[in-house]
Structures are given as C-alpha cells and as structure tokens.
Amino acid sequence: MLDFPSKTIKSIKDLLLKQKKEVEKEIKEIQKEDPAKEEVLAESSEPGTDSYIADAHTRVMALGEQLNKANKNIQLALSKIGKGTYGKCENCGKQIEVGRLMAMPTASLCLSCSKAQK
Ligand SMILES: [Zn+2]
Known part of the structure; x- marks a missing residue:
C-alpha cells in the first residue's frame, strides 16, 4: 500500500490537471499552425512552397506526437491517482x-530505477 498524505496527492493532482490544460492548449495551437491543413494549402498554390509546407507539417506532426504522448502520461497518472x-x-x-x-508528476519510475535505465 502506498502511503502519500492526501495533501500531497491533491497538490500533485492539481499540478497534473494544470499540465493537462497546458498540453491541450498547445495541441490546439500547433494544429492551427500546421500549414498542411487543407484551407492553407489551397491558398498557397505558388510553386516552390511545397517543400516548405511539407517540412513545417513534419515538424508540427512531431511536436503533436510529443504533446499527445505527454497528454497520455498525464491522463495515466490521473487515472492511477483515481485507482x-x-x-x-x-520497475521495482x-x-x-x-x-x-x-518535480515530475508523470514519473513512473523511482529515482534509482530511472538512473539504472540510462
Ligand atoms: Zn524503482
């Protein structure tokens, strides 16, 4: 049985909820910035801009993937709090x-295990 004071759990939960909000906001923002969205593509039909758009799109996708992963970890931590x-x-x-x-509310390994993994 894990022994956390309920006050500690509450502040960690608040932290996670705050992070979740930020990540969700960022996901929305990068989706807006993605130049490969259809309406933007239709506007920029100039030749030579395709590779720029593809590059930017790849960047946005990579960033989006990171944010989605972060979001998933936050949700996982929140569900663990619930359970x-x-x-x-x-690991141990x-x-x-x-x-x-x-410091890192989504951590799923203790300090010594995370050190051992590196
Ligand atoms: Zn461990």
Whole structure:
C-alpha cells in the first residue's frame, strides 16, 4: 500500500490537471499552425512552397506526437491517482520519492530505477 498524505496527492493532482490544460492548449495551437491543413494549402498554390509546407507539417506532426504522448502520461497518472496506485515504481514496485513526483508528476519510475535505465 502506498502511503502519500492526501495533501500531497491533491497538490500533485492539481499540478497534473494544470499540465493537462497546458498540453491541450498547445495541441490546439500547433494544429492551427500546421500549414498542411487543407484551407492553407489551397491558398498557397505558388510553386516552390511545397517543400516548405511539407517540412513545417513534419515538424508540427512531431511536436503533436510529443504533446499527445505527454497528454497520455498525464491522463495515466490521473487515472492511477483515481485507482490509488499512483506513485508506484513500475520497475521495482517501491514508492517513488515524493520530491521526484512533485518535480515530475508523470514519473513512473523511482529515482534509482530511472538512473539504472540510462
Ligand atoms: Zn524503482
């Protein structure tokens, strides 16, 4: 059984919800910026702009993938809080250091396991 003071869990949850909002906002923003969206493509029919658009589109896609991954991790952490399994190291099963979780609320490994993985 993991032993977190409910106050700690609450502040971590607040942190996660705040991060979730930010990530979701960023996802929306980069989608707006994607030049490969149809309406933008229709406007820029000049020759020679295609590769620029493709490059920018690739960048936006990569960034979007990162943000989606971050969003997924946040949701996973939130569901773990709901189930009461939050803060358990996925490798050794020990409780992850509270300080580490406060700094990185989506951490799924304890400090020593994450060091061992590198
Ligand atoms: Zn561990």
